[in-house]
Amino acid sequence: MAVINFFARSRQLPWKETLITYFDEISDTGPDSAPFRSGVWPPDVPAHPLGLDDDIFEGEHPHTFYFCLNGGTDRNLVMSGSRIDKPMENIKESVFDRRYWPKTAPHSWPANRTYLDHPQNVRNATVGILANQADDFLICGDCDNTFVDTTTDDTGCTCVSWHVEYPCVQVREYPPYPSAPSLLNKGVMAMQAFAKDEIIGEYVGLLLPPGRADPSIRKNVFADDVYTIDLNAAVIVTVKGEETSMPGNKIADVSAGWKGNWTRFINTSPRKGNWNIEFEQRLVADKIRILVRTIRDIAFGEELIASYGTGYMRTLFGDNLGLPDMN
């Protein structure tokens, strides 16, 4: 095998050092590892386009590049309307900019929430309507505590570490889908083992009014709907006589084309047996979040394959499974 097609880059590790460690672990002393050990690229192996120098990635986010099937790398670019081939930006939290939102609320904006407040905020009920939505009934999906008013002495949810902090994953090219042979297929490979039911990431992007990422909009600067996921408002319903919180109408589009993180590259599969992660909405630390949860053990080297199905719409706030359809 002459092609080196994986590098550990998600933890800002020096990739040469990491590769040598990996080769040691798998007891590979052959031609794959030789250039990294010796610093001399063998003449019969195509030179790596980025060379052997760790400085190549200096100052770059680990997911600024994806790794190509030919062993090389390329920059992650987004094509959209007036923004052709712009580098994709990596962000940690979703971006909310009021200037992108209309003066009047979109139809799907819940009547019981203030407009225009941060779409992810769970504590923004309009005065006079369902006042308790802003108080003490919303339960954190991680710690089971309530969200309390930060101006009071109550403690409530104090979640700070609710997910795997720096999951080691790699954005890389996979063989194209048979139905789209000319389309570049990027996916995400696990560069570490994950256990079942771990939160390994959060889907983040630009929070846009529902429909604003529609590709039919002329000169749409927000990319298109390829990297867009719904964010649903949290609402209160009564199920079997008990009040509980669950996803309501779509409150925003999370568009990750222009700004986002590695989770935008997660692929799906029509085959249920391929799914190893799930997108789900949860309330964590006062925010509605779209989380990436492992649904089984995942081994080093596996591609992360998402189910876009039930969990995303039905498991808001922890264990409220088996609820009747919403909307």
Ligand SMILES: [Zn+2]
């Ligand atoms: Zn919590």
